[in-house]
Amino acid sequence: MSVIAAATRRTALPTAAARGIRPGRVALHGFLIAMTAVWLFPLFWAIYSSLRPISDTIQHGYLSWPSGGLSLANYQTVWMQADLPYYYLNTLVIAVPAVILTLLLASMVAFACTQFSWRFNLTTLMIFTAGNLLPPQVIIVPLYRIYLSTPIPMLGSIDIGKFSFPLFSSNGLLYDQYIGIMLIHIVFQTGFATFVLSNYMKTISKEITESAIVDGAHVLRIWWSIVLPLCRPALAAMATLLFTFIYNDFFWALILISTGDKRPITSALNNLQGEFFVNNNLIAAGAMLVAIPPILVYIFLQKQFIAGLTLGSTKG
């Protein structure tokens, strides 16, 4: 397919150039440029605001040329005042183990459901997929109670600067702990990850696993040494998606964490607002900084990310 498409494109290009600029193409590009401008406008507006001191915008309004010059002062203030470095760390402490564990667990379920035929394998898969459809808000009250009455061992903590990262728990409970947030992310993301991974694994031919069995590999060995390496593109795409999902989450930490210093980066922006007065330029600077990591992840894993979007879409 793609070879034919490439060939047609190669033959089509010179003729288009020879024919000169067609009005259709002008309209198309005009439309594309306009759409790009519309989409980028708020972003550039935010960047522009973030470079101006609040007094400048109060004196002259947002629709004005900078009179006092542009500076990175807001970024500096945000970095210090909102303790951003620590909040990045908070999110990492939650997101990295959560992504790894989700992928491990989801690949196990997908492996068992697709590589072996047993009575309830389809049912199991459906349950996992259905769990993905449950709105998190539905379970929040019972979850809050469960978290408050689940004892978790306290095994000391690792102190970094003024923040302290407890091993397992710092208050003997699941409530108000990194591990609690990590767990609920794993639970909720496993459904989606299982769905995607199982679709991918269905394309792995049975012969490969069967020959592994003949060679004497046991189930875990097949999973770890045969199936997982074959799933690498799917796993990379899932890792990108999951990281973005968990990075962007605001909801779980809002309800299950009561210590301000343990909240993830998304909530750090709120620390920049006063009870009444809001310095929008400062918030714009903070929002820019907070948006950087997912953008970086996307740029570096773009190939997998796009592959991941269509994963399993054409595979029965």
Place this chain on the structure above:
Amino acid sequence: MGDSRDPSRIRVPFSGQKIQIPGTDIELPMGLDLSRRDVLKIAGYGSLAAFIAACGGTGTTTTTTSVTAKGGSMSLGSYLSDAVPKKGLQDVVDAFTSANGGTKVKVNTVDHGTFQNQINSYLQGTPEDVFTWFSGHRMRFFAKKGLAQPIDDVWNDVKSNFTEGFAASVKGDDSHVYAVPTSYYPWAIFYRKDVFAAGNYKVPTNWDDFKALCEQMKKDNLTPIAFADKDGWPAMGTFDILNLRLNGYDFHVGLCGGQQKWTDPKVANVFKKWAEITPYYSPAFAGLTWQEAAQQLLHKKAGMYLLGLFVSEQFVASGNPDDLAQLDFFPFPDVGSQYDAEKALDAPIDVYMLAKKSPTLGSDSGQAKAFLEYMSKGSSQITYWKASPGAIPTANDADPSQYPALTKKAAQIVSSAKRITQFFDRDSRPDFSGPNSMQGFLLKYLSNPKQDTGTLQGQMQSFWDALPPE
């Protein structure tokens, strides 16, 4: 790694009733299996208490009945999250630590919005010993739910330092005291002195003068009254003051509390009166935030603005000291009713309270109460105010000599008010003051102020009636 689950460290919340060991501060949750170590501990404390009681020295009795304790540690949950008030609190906490024998204070700062939204789950979970909160219905609600600890003992020691108005504002429905008031700010009509001087405007003291002034400003191409209601709550300030002036404090409080009916013709009068000044409001106010309306005042595009003292923050942020120097205010004009004499106004009070479910309150109670006593001193409130001058100290012995003119005047109009309310969303149920209820109703009213408000009032009342019991 071994078994590090120390049984005494695993807390079981919601264990229901508790019994207190006589002579000690230890509370025992009932119906909980205790480890051997716990039993020994209790036996130890018990016999110690018995021993002290047996010794019966007069000197020891005074120390054991002391409300506060020095040294040790305590925790504090704070919504003072943005830089300025956060530093103010840190200054006070540091001063408290050195004044109270080195008490370690662990401060948990949660951003203001989240703290308010999550207060319910926060107080039922693992709250800190002391927390920052608001007076009014918001305080009484959590007192009634048993999530706040009464502090009558602290109040007995400090009450001479507060006026009666403040004393009334910290009492729960059971007439126990639940909070220590530390700061407040009034709502009033703000204006720029230079604009009033240039237009030769006089501060209006009655309704007719007020309307005449609006008319004059309109002729002079000024927006007479800056108004913004995108966030829903600012309009409630105007409703409060009109209702207070026309129908009096008792009716207003009754209305907020559900003892009075929204269908009362008195409420219709408020809306009718309000409609007389809505033509003078900022254009497209439903899409403006208070900061944008304050901006109109700052830029001399609007003449007056009814808002809280926090409007000055916009003037501070403008970076031009002259803007702040020009800012002044006057109390809402008399409307010619018998309630004008009350001089009532909204002056929300911020308080500190004790969280009953705090896992550490049992051991930190003395330190936490010492902190509350410390916060009730004028000198500590001034320490906070110096770093964060947005609100005014509540204590009688707070030295006003350092206040700028605006703060002095604000303190003065509140002290001359015979009745003080807290602002609608602090005086009424939270589920009646939200965007779907009162805020929405007021926006609906403001979209057509000349309407017959009968239907709207009916909707308000049926919304109230449909609310579940608190």
